[in-house]
Amino acid sequence: MTARRVVITGLGPVTPIGIGATAFWNALLEGVSGIRRVRAFDPSRFDSQMAGEIDGVEVGNYVPKSYRKAAKIMARDIVLAVAGAYEAVKDAGLRTKCMLERGEANGPSNVDPTRIGANIGAGLICADLPELAAALHSASENGQFSLARWGSEGMNNLTPLWLLKFLPNMLACHVTIVHDCQGPSNTITCGEASSHLAIGEAFRTIARGVEDVCICGGAESKDNAMALLRQSLGKRLSRRNDLPDKACRPFAVDRDGTVVSEGGGLVILEELEHAKARGATIYAELVGFGASNDACSPAQPSVPHPEGRGILLASRKALRDAGIDAGQIDMIGAFGVGTPEHDRSEAAAIRALLGERVTQVPVMAIKGGIGNNGAGSGAIDFIAAVLAMQNATIPPAIHSAEVDPACGLKLVTGKPIDARIDHVLSIGFAMGGGQNAALVIRRYRP
Amino acid sequence: MKRRVVITGMGWITPLGHDIESVWQRLLRAESGVAATTNFDARTFPTQFSAEVKNFDLEKFINDRYDEHKAASRNTRFALAAAEMAWCGAGLNAGAQVDPEQVGVYLGGGEGPIDFDSFVAAAVAGWNAEKKDLDSIRWAEVAYQKLNAVREFEQDPNCAAGHIAYRFNAQGPNFNTLTACAASTQAIGEATCMIRRGDADIMISGGAHSMIHPLGVTGFNRLTALSTRNDSCITASRPFDATRDGFVLGEGAGILILEEYESARRRGARPLAEIVGYGSTADAFRVTDIHESARGASAAMRAALSDANLDIAEIDYISAHGTGTEENDKLETLAIRTVFGSLAKNVPISSIKSMMGHLVAAAGAVELITCVLAIRDDTVPPTSNFSTPDPNCDLDYVPNKARKKPVRAALSNSFGFGGQNDTLIVRRISE
Numbered sequence: 001m002t003a004r005r006v007v008i009t010g011l012g013p014v015t016p017i018g019i020g021a022t023a024f025w026n027a028l029l030e031g032v033s034g035i036r037r038v039r040a041f042d043p044s045r046f047d048s049q050m051a052g053e054i055d056g057v058e059v060g061n062y063v064p065k066s067y068r069k070a071a072k073i074m075a076r077d078i079v080l081a082v083a084g085a086y087e088a089v090k091d092a093g094l095r096t097k098c099m100l101e102r103g104e105a106n107g108p109s110n111v112d113p114t115r116i117g118a119n120i121g122a123g124l125i126c127a128d129l130p131e132l133a134a135a136l137h138s139a140s141e142n143g144q145f146s147l148a149r150w151g152s153e154g155m156n157n158l159t160p161l162w163l164l165k166f167l168p169n170m171l172a173c174h175v176t177i178v179h180d181c182q183g184p185s186n187t188i189t190c191g192e193a194s195s196h197l198a199i200g201e202a203f204r205t206i207a208r209g210v211e212d213v214c215i216c217g218g219a220e221s222k223d224n225a226m227a228l229l230r231q232s233l234g235k236r237l238s239r240r241n242d243l244p245d246k247a248c249r250p251f252a253v254d255r256d257g258t259v260v261s262e263g264g265g266l267v268i269l270e271e272l273e274h275a276k277a278r279g280a281t282i283y284a285e286l287v288g289f290g291a292s293n294d295a296c297s298p299a300q301p302s303v304p305h306p307e308g309r310g311i312l313l314a315s316r317k318a319l320r321d322a323g324i325d326a327g328q329i330d331m332i333g334a335f336g337v338g339t340p341e342h343d344r345s346e347a348a349a350i351r352a353l354l355g356e357r358v359t360q361v362p363v364m365a366i367k368g369g370i371g372n373n374g375a376g377s378g379a380i381d382f383i384a385a386v387l388a389m390q391n392a393t394i395p396p397a398i399h400s401a402e403v404d405p406a407c408g409l410k411l412v413t414g415k416p417i418d419a420r421i422d423h424v425l426s427i428g429f430a431m432g433g434g435q436n437a438a439l440v441i442r443r444y445r446p
Numbered sequence: 447m448k449r450r451v452v453i454t455g456m457g458w459i460t461p462l463g464h465d466i467e468s469v470w471q472r473l474l475r476a477e478s479g480v481a482a483t484t485n486f487d488a489r490t491f492p493t494q495f496s497a498e499v500k501n502f503d504l505e506k507f508i509n510d511r512y513d514e515h516k517a518a519s520r521n522t523r524f525a526l527a528a529a530e531m532a533w534c535g536a537g538l539n540a541g542a543q544v545d546p547e548q549v550g551v552y553l554g555g556g557e558g559p560i561d562f563d564s565f566v567a568a569a570v571a572g573w574n575a576e577k578k579d580l581d582s583i584r585w586a587e588v589a590y591q592k593l594n595a596v597r598e599f600e601q602d603p604n605c606a607a608g609h610i611a612y613r614f615n616a617q618g619p620n621f622n623t624l625t626a627c628a629a630s631t632q633a634i635g636e637a638t639c640m641i642r643r644g645d646a647d648i649m650i651s652g653g654a655h656s657m658i659h660p661l662g663v664t665g666f667n668r669l670t671a672l673s674t675r676n677d678s679c680i681t682a683s684r685p686f687d688a689t690r691d692g693f694v695l696g697e698g699a700g701i702l703i704l705e706e707y708e709s710a711r712r713r714g715a716r717p718l719a720e721i722v723g724y725g726s727t728a729d730a731f732r733v734t735d736i737h738e739s740a741r742g743a744s745a746a747m748r749a750a751l752s753d754a755n756l757d758i759a760e761i762d763y764i765s766a767h768g769t770g771t772e773e774n775d776k777l778e779t780l781a782i783r784t785v786f787g788s789l790a791k792n793v794p795i796s797s798i799k800s801m802m803g804h805l806v807a808a809a810g811a812v813e814l815i816t817c818v819l820a821i822r823d824d825t826v827p828p829t830s831n832f833s834t835p836d837p838n839c840d841l842d843y844v845p846n847k848a849r850k851k852p853v854r855a856a857l858s859n860s861f862g863f864g865g866q867n868d869t870l871i872v873r874r875i876s877e
Contacts, residue, residue: 041580041582042581042582042583043582044583045582045583045586045587045590046586070733073733113730114727114745117726117728118728122624124557124601124602124603127661129569129572129580129585130579130580132569133569133570133572133573133580133585134573134578136566136569136570136573137569137570137573137575140570143570143571144570145566145567145570147486147487147490147660148487148489148490149490150490150660150664151488151489151490151491151492151660152490152491155491155664155667155668156668158664158668159668160668160669160670161668161669161733161734162664162665162668163664163665163666163668163669164669164733164734164863164864167624167626167863167864168603168624169624169625169626169862169863169864169866170733170864172625172728172864173728173733173863173864173865173866174733176728176729176730176865177730177731177732177733177865179730180730181728181730182727182728182729182730182741182742182745183727183728184726184727184728185625185726185727185728185865185866186623186625186632186636186726187623187624187625188621188622188623189602189603189604189622189623189624190603190604190607190620190621190622191602191604193604197621201621201636204639204640204643204645208639208643210726210749225580225582225585225586225589229586229589229590229593229598230593230598230599232590233590233593233594233595233598234595234598234599235595290619291550291618291619291620291621291645292547292617292618292619292620293550293551293607293608293611293616293617293618293619293620294611294617295546295611295612295615295616295617296612297514297612298514298515298517298518298605298608298609298612299513299514299515299517301596301599301600301605301608302599309617310617313547313617317547317645430604430608432599432602432605432608433602433604433605433607433608434608434611434612434620435604435607435608435620435621435622436620
């Protein structure tokens with residue numbers, strides 16, 4: 001049996017700068033920033049008061065009419081994933097249950113429900129604070145919470161299905177229900193590395209033959225008080241509150257932290273013959289995946305390996321898997337979160353990987369306008385890398401005009417540049433926990 | 447040729463104890479790990495009991511470099527101890543030559559328990575009862591004061607996998623999945639695939655979870671998923687029994703060392719069993735209910751059998767998901783009947799959740815360990831608290847007493863909320 005090839009046939013970004021591949025790509029080229037002073041709640045008391053926010057994501061636009069009521073039990077993270085899945089399925093021309101029931105495609109379906117799966121990265125979903133606070137308050141007197149009262153009556157103020165809003169696997173569960181995906185379904189929860197790991201695992205799952213199509217990627221919202229506080233306590237955030245849209249500056253000499261955000265992306269991976277048989281448009285081929293852990297001391301959870309050891313190992317494994325060497329990489333899709341330490345660590349790994357070619361190989365870093373989408377970040381980066389290859393254009397890192405010489409990368413800044421790209425290496429890592437992953441995308445050749 | 451994957455080490459921290467052999471013997475004697483909840487004061491909760499891990503001290507397991515793990519949350523502490531037990535059991539601590547880049551981790555690990563008191567203090571202070579909204583300024587004032595950066599970070603579900611990677615210098619692929627109650631079965635299945643493919647030679651895999659905290663119990667109580675048999679908690683977990691009224695929440699960890707067969711043999715390791723089959727499916731039906739035909743569960747079992755290239759007649763034991771909820775037990779029985787046909791009545795099925803409760807994300811890992819022990823000792827553990835047969839559950843659940851019988855291969859099911867179905871098959875080692 002010859003190896004099954006896996007291609008990318010659909011892209012569904014849901015980001016603060018645009019929803020859907022076209023809007024997202026145009027915003028990247030125009031250098032739009034989706035970061036602003038937080039509007040979801042009053043951020044005045046937080047030391048970082050900015051976020052990437054997405055306006056107007058209504059579940060009803062992305063599910064069959066009969067499923068709209070399920071919106072009640074969807075945390076924001078789930079809504080973003082459902083939106084991304086719809087965009088990706090639509091982009092791929094897959095006639096899933098959702099598209100048929102919405103009347104956006106005519107039957108018959110072009111995918112066997114038992115041969116399509118989901119693999120969606122998710123974060124630690126923060127419980128809806130106002131909802132929970134109201135219930136907890138009901139079990140308190142004069143500001144004193146009573147656990148006894150909570151057990152006997154307070155908890156009844158929560159909707160019976162409360163827990164189901166916040167289980168990380170609910171992103172994939174709703175997506176599989178909406179599109180009728182009965183194949184393997186997984187939920188990777190490895191912080192910011194989640195999307196890359198999910199896409200990489202989906203690549204393996206299709207290659208080994210247990211499914212033909214997979215909706216994969218990730219989504220998360222950190223645009224809520226609890227997530228903002230956690231990131232703030234971890235000292236990962238920019239404090240450039242006077243310039244919110246310009247606060248996140250990956251690899252810039254004056255970077256001072258990342259910015260929380262909401263969003264993600266889903267991607268359709270498909271076995272090549274399956275894609276050809278239904279006449280799908282093929283964006284690119286996925287040819288390499290590597291994963292690793294820094295294995296650094298957990299006593300300092302926010303401090304990455306100074307030389308980016310794990311990022312380098314994951315990248316080398318991905319190249320080996322693709323059967324290419326570093327000399328064949330035409331572009332690096334960097335993770336570039338914008339903290340001083342993480343960017344330094346990632347840059348060290350990229351320098352070690354590319355050797356002398358580090359002065360020639362362009363590096364794309366897009367979080368300046370998007371921020372840190374947690375488990376959804378990697379999918380957004382991956383989609384940008386695929387689009388850069390398809391359009392032979394690399395969008396700039398906005399607000400990173402003065403590149404940190406210590407990073408030593410050929411970061412694309414200012415205006416988009418033209419570039420013929422045959423191989424992209426896309427990098428992802430968790431900001432704590434040590435997980436790293438890398439993917440190699442190749443220009444599709446029949 | 448397909449690379450074979452064997453289990454060379456096992457460790458668990460469970461409500462019935464902290465080492466493999468004593469817990470196994472207690473399971474065979476149908477003992478219970480269930481008691482009144484002590485992790486918090488649950489006396490007014492609908493469910494006031496659980497299967498807690500008792501008298502656990504991580505420092506006894508890792509007395510060197512303990513300081514680097516001392517901030518770990520409860521679930522991660524269980525995971526570290528179980529991993530240490532498995533790693534040493536596999537003989538990997540004794541100067542074994544392994545390539546750290548080919549050693550990975552794949553856990554089905556839960557989130558760490560929330561810092562409840564601090565969280566509540568901020569939430570109550572931040573709630574503006576007049577405006578019926580959260581005052582995020584007041585909330586943040588208290589939250590910045592009370593919440594601790596490391597404690598918050600350690601709740602992330604990927605933390606246990608990071609701690610383990612550091613402790614054992616496992617620089618290879620590192621994953622955490624959280625597919626609810628199916629998570630650790632799925633983790634072990636995916637880890638098996640990684641070794642088969644050559645992405646790693648050794649995987650530290652399994653799961654850890656603790657949801658025995660006020661919000662965890664609240665979540666399950668609101669779903670009416672938990673037994674409320676407060677007057678008789680030891681008999682509360684009664685899978686497949688007609689009088690079952692929900693599951694009993696447990697906590698703990700199960701970790702296995704998975705290894706490529708040839709390299710395990712070369713280093714002189716003693717393989718305990720071989721992982722031969724893995725299947726994963728989604729119901730794609732409803733978030734709240736299992737499909738009435740149990741299509742996802744039967745598809746997962748069939749996928750695992752096909753992966754293992756085994757016939758149904760070769761399965762000598764089924765470790766059921768068997769939660770003790772009305773719906774799960776009825777539909778799991780239906781799924782087994784669908785897959786095993788006329789043989790369904792002949793294969794012994796048991797649920798150790800009757801004794802150690804439901805370890806949520808960690809359940810599948812401890813159940814797979816039980817399957818390996820069943821093969822080793824040709825003994826099937828019982829389903830305890832079985833008294834009243836249910837016409838919808840009409841198979842052989844090994845009621846109340848362990849049974850000696852040859853076990854060549856065992857199948858283990860795990861199903862998660864939202865329609866996650868995962869099945870593993872382990873087999874006696876053959877040349």
